Amino acid sequence: NAGVTxxxxxxxxxxxxxxxxxxxxxxxxxxxxxYRQDPGMGLRLIxxxxxxxxxxxxxxxxxxxxSRLNKREFSLRLESxxxxxxxxxxCASSDRGRSPLHFGNGTxxxxx
Amino acid sequence: xxxxxxxxxxxxxxxxxxxxxDCTYDTSDQSYGLFWYxxxxxxxxxxxxxxxxxxxxxxxxxxxxLNFQKARKSANLVxxxxxxxxxxxxxxxxREAYYGNNRLAFGKGNQVVVIP
Numbered sequence: 001n002a003g004v005t006x007x008x009x010x011x012x013x014x015x016x017x018x019x020x021x022x023x024x025x026x027x028x029x030x031x032x033x034x035y036r037q038d039p040g041m042g043l044r045l046i047x048x049x050x051x052x053x054x055x056x057x058x059x060x061x062x063x064x065x066x067s068r069l070n071k072r073e074f075s076l077r078l079e080s081x082x083x084x085x086x087x088x089x090x091c092a093s094s095d096r097g098r099s100p101l102h103f104g105n106g107t108x109x110x111x112x
Numbered sequence: 113x114x115x116x117x118x119x120x121x122x123x124x125x126x127x128x129x130x131x132x133x134d135c136t137y138d139t140s141d142q143s144y145g146l147f148w149y150x151x152x153x154x155x156x157x158x159x160x161x162x163x164x165x166x167x168x169x170x171x172x173x174x175x176x177x178l179n180f181q182k183a184r185k186s187a188n189l190v191x192x193x194x195x196x197x198x199x200x201x202x203x204x205x206x207r208e209a210y211y212g213n214n215r216l217a218f219g220k221g222n223q224v225v226v227i228p
Contacts, residue, residue: 031214042220094214100147101216103157
């Protein structure tokens, strides 16, 4: 009963390094999302994918890229990490309509 | 423009008492949905309750109820009989019909601390 699985749980990067955050869901959901959470800011949408093969920018997409690899997997890539990208990153998935978002447990990323 | 507003400062609640968390929202859509999530100190996001804009009754889920006042654009969460495990951040979120892909916009959250 895994739900949404994110890896890694923690990561420390130096400025300019790149990395990919992985996310997979086993609920057969069409839609997947990446949010970031910063203190006092709530959750802000970075990118989302309404269905396999489509991706769209959210509220704060600069500095990120995404790939919807298949229906299960949605990855987030930081090409050149900056200290402003220090945050907790959440992946989520959902069906349509009244369906809530189901979240992974988050990735705590620190960029020094 | 901010779509979800949660402005209460951190709240201290006595165990077994009820607490109301305020949420106001901004939308021009007639069809939308409102969600509440709980985030304990361990960090996971836990879905609590949902209210659709056309639902005739206020939503309830166990000790959670939603005081939905459509004309005022408010969707306050009421937690009855608070327990120590209710200490957490609580987020209100909205899905607008325009975003047929299920995007949720979140507020900044309300911190609740339950004291014995």
